[in-house]
Amino acid sequence: MIDRKHYWRDVSSFNFVDEKIELYFEKTPFRFFSPDAEKIAGKLMEIFLRSFSADELAPLDLNRFAHPPITVNGVGIQNRLSILINSSKNFKMPEFRKTLKQALQYNSPSLELKEGDQVAENKNLAIVLETLRAIPYLKVIKLPKFNETEKLYQSLAEFVQKPSNVKMIQFENKADKNFKLFSDSLIKSTNSQINAITFNNVEFSDDEFENVQKIAEKKENINSLSFLNSFTHHNFGIFASSLISSELANKITYLNLDKTDKLDLSLIINKLPKISVLSLAGCKLEISDALSLIAGSKMKGLRYLNLSKNKLTRPCDDVQLPLYLERVDVNHVKWENNTLPSFIQILFNQKLNNGLRLFCNGADVGEDGWEPVFEAFESLNKYPLLEFSWSKNKVDDKLFNYLEKNENLDTLFFNQVFSEDKEEEIVNFSRILPSLTKLTHIVLQGKEDENELKEKVTIIFDALEKSPGLRYVDVSNNGLGNDGLKKLNDLIDNCATLTHVSFDNSKIDSMDSFNSLISSGEARRKPLFIDWPEHDIDRLQKAKTIDNDGLHELKVKLHQLCTGISNAKASAIRRASINADHGINITGSLKVKKNHRSKSPSSSKGKRGSVRDIRGGSFRGAPRPNLLLPDHSPLDIDQDSPLNELxxxxKSTFTSKFPEYMTEELTNKFSLNPIPLVESESDSENQQSSEYEEDNEVKEENLEEQIKTREIVIDEKKDKKKKKTKLVIIGEEEEQDEENSEVIELTLLKDPDIPFIPQLTFPKDVYKYITPHGLPKLEQLKLSSNSHLKPLDLPKLHLLGRAPPILPVKVTKQQPIPEDLNADDVEGKPVDKSSMMLNEETNELQIIKSHMKTEELSDFSSSMSDEDESFDDLFVGEFPKLSKHVSHDDEENDDNNFNNKSGSSTDDEDGDHLLPEELPLGWVYEPPAWGFPIKRPTRATNRDYVEEMSEELSLEQLVYDLNKAMDEE
Structure with missing residues (x-):
């Protein structure tokens, strides 16, 4: 606040020239003069950059001035809240301040507001939402229950009209008549990025579904809906009939119906053809029935399925689940009648295109039910696992042996499994870790005083040092102690790929091992993210082992470590010391200039700055950091400023929790492996039957394709051991008789020299826009400068038609042998008589050698014309094989006269005029290794490629190269 009438948030314009600073608060100007105008301007820009959202910064145009590279931080958001509270003269909201501070400390992407936060009083919600929208990493807002929905939905209507990064909003209120205020505003908004709406513990009435249906259908980017404990058995039928309309069903890709009591899945299972993520946790479902319904449904694109907190009382049917299913959650399921082994057998023998991510935590199988489970893993002969979560379960060496055989396994969750008193299990588990060459993430969280590794963690750390790609290790709540932390220090030193570690609640009693861990991280050449050890820090503070200054210093070190600043500084210091030892002039050898301030700083004031000016000039409000100076840090912008307090x-957010909505990460992940747009139902039915029936029925497919003037009909007979294809050639006008038809039996090779190139298919959701930084986006965004993203115009693909490889051909019908083929053969191959000569002495036919000259052939010169005599003594050796298919754009009207301008070449000994100067397009060189020519492309293909091929492989060039080679010899 600058005075009692003006607040920083109301600033709409900012400028300073020489000693004058000019501010506009909305439309009210505010000017003052000061000899320290540059310093004051730097402080003002700190306030703006730390507290303002992107759309609020846009009209200020701070890029005109060089300034520190700072952005919104936690202190700036708290300052923003104070400004809003003071300007509206509302309550201080102390409880909300605590909630906000904790979320800001851990950079939490989700914020859950509670009734005690006082957000439902007066205009507090509007203030809270205006504060939160400036947080760049906040994606989810969960609201408490409001007594008056009008204030709730009116505040949200104002919130969605302004830019923010929020993707999901969770309600605990009904979608009543006031919900229209929010829905209409969201539909009209071009700034909001909300794509998910969640209702939690809401009792919907029959007429409230229409409000939700309207916003989901009319808002383009809404693709996720969640109804948690919001349906009864009665109104779920209304939901299935009214909400799941044809328009909405083709749009929703994420649906969460958790805690829906007695859910009748059959009512909606065939109304969701586009669904990718489906959560049905805690719905009292029979899992075998649910899997049978899903297998027979139209949900061919289902990727993630959550069946946690349900039950399985009988073995599952042998069905084929959707081919693109890759994640299955069955946490805290009651497996009655020893059904978990059969479930494992069915699931792991599925044909899944993208592998399997299984999350089976807290399985309820009884004390005597674990041995059959481990035997089921031992009997498996397929290894599709990519991620595996087995927390709060028992383990056995049979399970470890199976996991070891999954070559693509990259993530393991074994929380609350191992204890120090069961060393054999720890040793057996550690044995398989070096074999998992693609392992990147391992989470082994313990439980205090129950499942703790303690000093036995060294066994696991020794094994993890041999993992070639390990990046993430979480051993929280295991009571490692000081010795365990030292062993973790060794793992950081010896594992160069490690980037994230978590060890909270290790019960350390000294800062020495902690500082040693930080030193090891600083010595690395890459950033290291250390999860904030909240419980250990609280324990050290209570023991007065660390004070507030030491706590702040620790935060700074960890922040520098995860941003890589300390690594860069350490490398620069090390490089400077080495150069000093060798007597090298740093400025001369490294070409590093000291950043002196300009003698006339006022000369650039008021001018629009560029990126080069910002990077190359001095920072306003602070000296430019120099990494070569050991007493300088890039964080030393202005540590005395309260806004720069760290x-x-x-705090790690990596868990095994099922996704709450269709996140941007999930969308990008699915787009990298798109589902084909057209998938015939007959193919899916054949996939279910072909694996379990010995004698399959004959399946006929008619594939019509015009290849020149012939039509090929392919009849396929699928056999369990061998696949055969019968080609039937049909004439142009009418089908030939079966007796006269040419029947060719082709044996398909498993690994042909040239693999078949399938038809290219484009992904479902093609990127439409591109950011200024070159990142593709699916949705249009409005930038702070009131501009929009540039459309992503990809160049059109022009592909040449490529033939499949020539496969071995077996003629099944007796064909007449040409007269020029002799029954005798040479090296097992038929001999062409036309390529043989008669030996006058022995009266035997002999093969003409390829290197013989033409005049050596008997009686050959008598048949040569005068024009052919110029070829004598010209070609020695093999002539490259050329395609003799001549084509010309005007060949229909030229009477086979191709405008030969070169005249006769009879007397030309150099061979420069053997052929016409202008040749028709179409003469191409046939590479002998491919077995098929590169055809002349049509007009619809890439003409540039044709011209390039004509220039590089023209017949004139080949003749010229041959003449040149002979002249050199």
């Missing part, structure tokens, strides 16, 4: 710490 409160953020790294």
């Amino acid at each position: 409160i953020e710490t790294y």
Whole structure:
């Protein structure tokens, strides 16, 4: 606040020239003069950059001035809240401040507001939402229950009209008549990025579904709906008939119906053809029935399925689940009658295109039910696992042996499994870790005083040092102690790929091992993210082992470590010391200039700056950092400024929790492996039957394709051991008789020299826009400068038609042998008589050698014309094989006269005029290794490629190269 009438948030314009600073608060100007105008301007820009959202910064155009590379931080958001509270003269909201501070400290992407936060009083919600929209990493807002929905939905209507990064909003209120305020505003908004709406513990009435249906259908980017404990058995039928309309069903890709009591899945299972993520946790479902319904449904694109907290009382039917299913969650399921082994057998023998990510935590199988489970893993002969979560379950060496055979396994969750008193299990588990060459993430969280590794963690750390791609290790709540932390230090030193570690609640009693861990991280050449050890820090503070200054210093070190600043500084210091030892002039050898301030700083004031000016000139408000100076840090922008106080710490969000909505990461992941747009139902039915029936029925497919003037009909007979294809050639006008038809039996090779090139298919959701940084986006965004993203115009693909490889051909019908083929053969191959000569002495036919000259052939010169005599002594050796298919754009009207301008070449000994100067397009060189020519492309293909091929492989060039080679010899 600058005075009692003006607040920083109301600034709409900013400028300073020489000693004058000019501010506009909405439309009210505010000017003052000061000899320290540059310093004051730097402080003002700190306030703007730390507290303002992107759309609020846009009209200020701070890029005109060189300034520190700072952005919104936790202190700036708290300052923003204070400004809003003071300007509206509302309550201080102390409880919300605590909730906000904790979320800011851990950079939490989700914020859950509670009734005690006082957000439902007066205009507090509007203030809270206006504060939160400036947080760049906030994606989810969960609201408490409001007594008056009008204030709730009116505040949200104002919120969605302004830019923010929020993707999901969770309600605990009904979609009543006031919900229209929010829905209409969201539909009209071009700034909101919300794509998910969740209702939690809401009792819907029959007429409230229409409000939700309207916003989901009319808002383009809404693709996720969640109804948690919001349906009864009665109104779920209304939901299935009214909400799941044809328009909405083709749009929703994420649906969450958790805690829907007695859910009748059959009512909606065939109304969701586009669904990718489906959560049915806690719905009291019979899992075998649910899997049978899903297998027979139209959900061919289902990727993630959550059946946690349900039950399985009988073995599952032998069905084929959707081919693109890749994640299955069955956490805290009651497996009655020893059904878990049969479920494992069915699931792991599925034909899944993208592998399997199984999350089976807290399985309820009884004390005597584990041995059959381990035997089921031992009997498996397929290894599709990519991720595996087995937390709160028992383990056995049979399970470990199976996991070891999954070559693509990259993530393991074994939380609350191992204990120090069961060393054999720890040793057996550690044995398989070096064999998992693609392992990147391992989570082994313990439980205090129950499942703790303690000093036995060294066995696991020794094995993890041999993992070639390990990046993430979480051993929280295991009571490692000081010795365990030292062993983790060794793992950081010896595992160069490790980037994230978590060890909270290790019960350390000294900062020495902690500082040693930080030193090891600083010595690396890459950033290291250390999860903030909240419980250990609280324990050290209570023991007065660390004070507030030491706590702040620790935060700074960890922040520098995860951003890589300390690594860069350490490398620069090390490089400077080495150069000093060798007596090298740093400025001369490294070409590093000291950043002196300009003698006339006022000369550039008021001018629009560029990126080069910002990077190359001095920072306003602080000296430019120099990594070569050991007493300088890039964080030393202005540590005395309260806005630059560091409160953020790294807190990992990597868990086995099922996704709450269709996140941007999931969307990008699915787009990398798109589902084909057209998938015939007959193919899916054949996939279910072909694996379990010995004698399959004959399946006929008619594939019509015009290849020149002939039509090929392919009849396929699928056999369990061998696949045969019968080609039937049909004439142009009418089908030939079966007796006269040419029947060719082709044996398909498993690994041909040239693999068949399938038809290219484009992904479902093609990127439409591109950011200024070159990142593709699916949705249009409005930038802070009131501009929009540039459309992504990809060049059109022009592909040449490529023939499949020539496969071995077996003629099944007796064909007449040409007269020029002799029954005798040479090296097992038929001999062409036309390529043989008669030996006058022995009266035997002999093969003409390829290197013989033409005049050596008997009686050959008598048949040669005068024009052919110029070829004598010209070609020695093999002439490259050329395609003799001549084509010309005007060949229909030229009477086979191709405008030969070169005249006769009879007397030309150099061979420069053997052929016409202008040749028709179409003469191409046939590479002998491919077995098929490169055809002349049609007009619809890439003409540039044709011209390039004509220039590089023209017949004139080949003749010229041959003449040149003979002249050199």
